Each structure stands twice: as C-alpha cells, then as structure tokens.
Amino acid sequence: MSCYFRNKEVKGIFDEAGVKPSPENKKGIDQKFHRIVEVVYKNCGDIWPKVKRLGEDLPLRKKLISGLKKK
Numbered sequence: 001m002s003c004y005f006r007n008k009e010v011k012g013i014f015d016e017a018g019v020k021p022s023p024e025n026k027k028g029i030d031q032k033f034h035r036i037v038e039v040v041y042k043n044c045g046d047i048w049p050k051v052k053r054l055g056e057d058l059p060l061r062k063k064l065i066s067g068l069k070k071k
C-alpha cells in the first residue's frame with residue numbers, strides 16, 4: 001500500500017490538495033488515488049507508470065489535485 005507516497009511529484013500533489021497523509025488516513029488516500037488514476041487498488045506495479053509521468057501530464061495532475069480535495 002502507498003508505495004508511491006514518497007515520490008516528489010506525489011508529495012507536491014498532496015501539498016497542493018491540502019492532504020496530509022498519516023497512518024490513520026493513508027489507506028483512504030491510497031484508495032482514492034487509485035480510483036482517480038483508474039488503477040485497481042493495491043496494484044503498485046500498474047500505478048507506477050502513471051506516477052512517473054505526473055511531472056509531464058498536467059491534466060492528470062490537475063485531476064488528482066481536484067479529486068483529492070473532495071471529501
């Protein structure tokens with residue numbers, strides 16, 4: 001779970017969305033992140049290619065920020 005949380009692009013998205021991962025909310029954030037990028041939950045192998053291109057994929061970055069801001 002949350003194998004990508006330490007990635008600098010993901011940290012920037014969390015900051016922009018006002019999300020502060022903690023042990024208590026990490027699973028929920030991880031599930032929401034997977035849903036937004038349309039990857040089956042707990043599949044780190046499939047989410048990494050999308051995470052790696054977050055610096056170049058502005059529409060996906062905006063979609064993540066917007067989706068993570070929603071409660």
